[in-house]
Amino acid sequence: MTKTPFPPAIKSRPVYGELAPRPGTAHLIVADGEGAEAVRDLFARAGTDAAAMLAKSHILYTPGPNGTDQWALIGALGAAQAQRTPSIPTLLLRLARVLLDARAGTQVYLAGSEPLMGQAERDIMATGLPHADIQKEHRGSTVRRVQCVHCKGITENVRTDPFVCSHCGLNLFVRDHYSRRIAAFQGVCIDAEDPGKVPASVERFQ
Numbered sequence: 712m713t714k715t716p717f718p719p720a721i722k723s724r725p726v727y728g729e730l731a732p733r734p735g736t737a738h739l740i741v742a743d744g745e746g747a748e749a750v751r752d753l754f755a756r757a758g759t760d761a762a763a764m765l766a767k768s769h770i771l772y773t774p775g776p777n778g779t780d781q782w783a784l785i786g787a788l789g790a791a792q793a794q795r796t797p798s799i800p801t802l803l804l805r806l807a808r809v810l811l812d813a814r815a816g817t818q819v820y821l822a823g824s825e826p827l828m829g830q831a832e833r834d835i836m837a838t839g840l841p842h843a844d845i846q847k848e849h850r851g852s853t854v855r856r857v858q859c860v861h862c863k864g865i866t867e868n869v870r871t872d873p874f875v876c877s878h879c880g881l882n883l884f885v886r887d888h889y890s891r892r893i894a895a896f897q898g899v900c901i902d903a904e905d906p907g908k909v910p911a912s913v914e915r916f917q
Contacts, residue, residue, distance in 0.1 A: 744775015746823025
């Protein structure tokens with residue numbers, strides 16, 4: 712089960728599980744923020760196989776959207792390779808380089824916030840790996856990455872609903888509809904029929 716409870720939603724809304732060790736030629740692990748705890752738990756579940764798994768693991772980590780930095784947990788694991796990056800964009804650049812050298816049989820694990828997991832999943836799927844083969848566990852922040860369906864601009868780390876599009880300025884309602892292709896939820900103009908009639912924003916994502 713996911714560590715963060717999400718209410719039932721439409722079918723396109725991602726569903727997360729719990730990372731579980733799998734046999735593989737290598738293990739690529741991407742995490743941010745509290746996702747470090749999921750990574751630690753992953754190796755704890757590996758039991759006596761943890762050392763062999765760590766010897767074949769490459770971990771990429773960045774602080775979470777709320778500033779949570781649990782790099783010490785990652786560093787203490789003793790993986791063959793582990794890098795900390797200052798931001799998700801920087802991590803994704805590093806991930807692109809790592810994917811160039813990925814071999815058949817590499818197991819992929821993502822943990823942490825939805826913006827991090829969604830963008831990493833998008834880039835990994837571009838190499839041909841189906842999303843069903845990518846393990847994901849949500850931990851920590853619930854902020855969303857949202858695309859305005861009107862101007863197509865993407866606003867990062869959305870916390871309130873409705874919110875103002877950072878590109879075109881429309882008041883957007885945050886839907887649960889999710890696109891793996893762009894790694895974002897969809898935002899729709901909330902006052903299209905009654906301009907200016909906008910309900911008070913509520914912090915739904917933290």
